[in-house]
Every structure is written in C-alpha cells, then in structure tokens.
Amino acid sequence: MATTLYRVIKHGFQNFWRQRLLSVATLLVILLALLVFEGLMIFNTVSNKAFDTIQDKIDVSVYFKTTAPEDDILRIKQSLEGLSEVKSVDYISRDKALDTFKAAHANDQTISQAIQQLGENPLEASLNVKAKNPSQYSVIASYLQNDSLKDLVDKVSYQQNQVVIERLAKIVNIGRQGGLALTAIFAFLAILVAFNTILLAIYSNREEVEVMRLVGASDMFIRGPYIVEGVIYGVISAVLSLAITAPLVYFVSPYLRVFIPGMDLISYFTSNIFKILGYQLLFGTIIGVVSSLIAIRRYLKT
C-alpha cells in the first residue's frame, strides 16, 4: 500500500514535469480562475464596506416636544431598541442638543446672544434611530407616528427624507444583490473554464490510460497520478495568485481609501491572508482533483 502510494505520487510529479507545456497551460488557467475568485472575494469585501458606509449615513430622527418628560423619552428609546428592525438608538437630550448647537455657532455672536436672552433652552430632545436594513425605515417611522405617542412626538424626520432614503435603500439592495449575482456568475465561469482545460489535458492522455489498463494497472493506480497532478496545480496556483494579488493590493489600497473612507484593504488583506490562502488552496485543489476524477472516469469505463 505504501509503495503504491509512493509510486502514484512519483508518477504524478513525473507526469507534471515531463508534460511541462501541458502542465503550465493547465496551471495558468487554474491560476486565472483563482485570480477571478480572489478578485471577487476582495470586490465583495470592498463593496460591502462601501454599502455599509452609505447605510451608516442614513438614519431617522424623532424630535420630542419640549414638554415631553425625559422618562417617557427613555421609555420610548427602550421600546425602540426592542424592535428587531432597529440597529441602534442614540438619545440626544435637550441640554446636549444645546451644547452641540452652541459649539457649532460659538463664533456667531448674534446667535449666542439670542440664546442667552431667550433664558430657556428652545431645542427639543431627539432620538437618532438606525435600522439594520435601510428598507426598514418606513416601519420604524410608522411606529413612531403611532397615535399613542402623538402627545410626545413633535416630528419625525422621515417624511422630509423619505424619497432619498428609499432610493438609497434600493441602490444598496440592488448593489448587494448584483454583487452576489456577479460573484456567482464569474465563479461559475472560472470553474467551467478550468474544468474544461483539465478535461482536454486528460483527453490528450487517453491513449496512455488505455495502455496502462492493458498492462494491468488498477483504476486507482491510473487515477492516482492525475489526482496528484490536480493537487500540484491547486497548490502552485494558489500560492502564485496570492503572490500576484499582494502587490496589487498594496498599490490600490491608498486610492480606494479616497472613495471609501475607513476602508483599509491592506490590513484586511494581511489579517486575512491565511484565510484567503486557505480558500485558494481549497478551491484550486478541488477544481484540480474533481475535474481530473470526472475526466478520467470516462476512460476507465469500457
């Protein structure tokens, strides 16, 4: 058993080396497939981050009448947090609103004087609500416009921004779905191309397979070296594709940060490098081995 395994591995490496041209051609196609795969991984990370950034900018504010007691507001905050659609709720008290307002207009003499003369705080307390999904703002808004809250709530910002919010929500949703569809299509194409290449490579070896059978080689002995070759393809192309992407990532990352603030591609890449390599190895070897197995099956059956 051990000698058979040793011989199968030896033949695998031997075939790979002696049919260099064929091996390199196959390797390149798998490498391309892996690059597409890796590109999609990075593209998805970047676009998700971009959509998160957009989504984070959307929120609904509810302003309470100045007469509304703080306890009631906090109770509403709590009940909002209990909603499954809600991601976070920020409470901005009247005092805090005033502080922010003062700070924003610290250089404007007339405004600060006007506030001082007013003698009391004219600003309303508010709750800043963020939804998990932008399409859920209408649900949250209608919850806040409930009749039972009528005495406390002055206005909800949703009405003014409804059109913009809905449009953004649509863009984000379509963007994410489109990204997924694109990923699926490209991954499928890449697999198909790699698979066909290996099929052809083995097709060019079909006479050898027949000869091996005539000499009395078992199916495993014939199949084994091709599986070994598949693993070699997978490993080499995974390492190569990582080596190609790394400098690209370093080059592109600063430009990307201009478009999407807070997107640090380099740190994403370096902190996930083993995960990426792992996926590549897995993906590459699976393509290599599975397509070899399927291709060789055809020639083992009589």
Added chain:
Amino acid sequence: MIHFQNVSKDYNNHHALTDVTFKIVPKEFVSIVGRSGAGKSTIVKLLIGEDKPTKGRVIFGHYDVGKLKSRELPRLRRHIGTVFQDFKLLPSKNVYENIAFALEVASRPEHEIYDYVMEVLDLVDLRGKVKNFMNELSGGEKQRVAIARAMVNRPDVIVADEPTGNLDPVNTMGIISLLTKINELGTTVILATHNKDIVNQLGRRVLVVEDGRLVRDEENGRYSV
C-alpha cells in the same frame, strides 16, 4: 490452460466470431492467422478481457474471462503479456520506466523491479537504451521494449497481435526469433498475424480464421489461402 468454448462475438449485428472452439496447452507456440478482419484481433481482445463474448465461454487458467468485472481485470492481465502492432508504450516514460511499469502495478518491491527489468533488457538487447524515450527509438526497438514489458512480469502467456505489422523484414525476423526464444524459456506464445512467411518458417501449430470461423487447426501448419 486457455480454452475457447463455442465462442461467438457480435458487434452491432456483425458477426466477428462464430462458434469458435479451441484449446491451448502450456508452453505451446500457436499462430492465429487469417486476413485482416477475419477475427484474429477479436480472439485476442476476448482473451485479455477487453471484450466479452456474446455467446460461449473463454477460460484462462482458473479465470472465466467473460464473467470478470472490470475491477478484476488487472489481476488477469498481470498473467498475460500483450504485444500490439502499434506498440502501446507510454511516450512520457523512458525505456526502463515503461518496462518497470508492468511490475509497479503489481506492487513488486523496487529492488526486484530493477533486477527483473535489467534481465529482460539483456534478453531484448536494449541495455544501452535504458534512459531513452519512445520518440528516440526505431520501430524495431519499440517493439522490443513492448516485448520486454510483456514478459517482465513472467506471465503464463504472451499474446502478440500483429507485432510485426509496422516493421521491416529484418526487424520482423528479430521479433519472431525473440518470441521463439521466450517460448523456449517456457512461456506460452500466441501470435496473431497475416504474414505468410513467418508462419511457414515457424512450422508450429496454426489456427486459421476466416470470416469469424475457425476453419483449420493444424500442428506444423502452413499458411495457405
């Protein structure tokens, strides 16, 4: 040792073999002759399990060849050395590796493989070409490699299907005398050929096949049509 019992083989309504019966005993040298398409190759294919008979039984030793599953064929084939007109060698392996392959698939230990391969290389006189690849050999040399591979396993029988079909007269004689030598060393040889000169020169048992039927079976036979 080999027994064809009323064997028929049809390919899509074409009768390749019809009711063929014969026996071959150990250490015999048997020529199967006939025109192209007469059924010689079909007999060879049935013997090594490449095809299954439509009717009748093919017995080889204790194997009922027609009933073997494809998983069991490798075992049978390690008892039979095969030589073909188109050599059927592995182009990506060198002379040594091509011959060693027949032993490797039978899980023989490495040192034994070396000894056996060198021994047959001496017999076919190719020791000087151990490292050469197939595209660096002449037709006669290729066929000698094929014969070396066929016999390195020390099989019970060597089946040669038109082994000289692609060779010139000088190489043809070389291959035939090699097969004779192998036979003298104690291996059964079955030679399928349409070469009249070879058969007449051998003066051994001859089976004549015509249109899929066995029409003659003679000791010291001659090939006449």
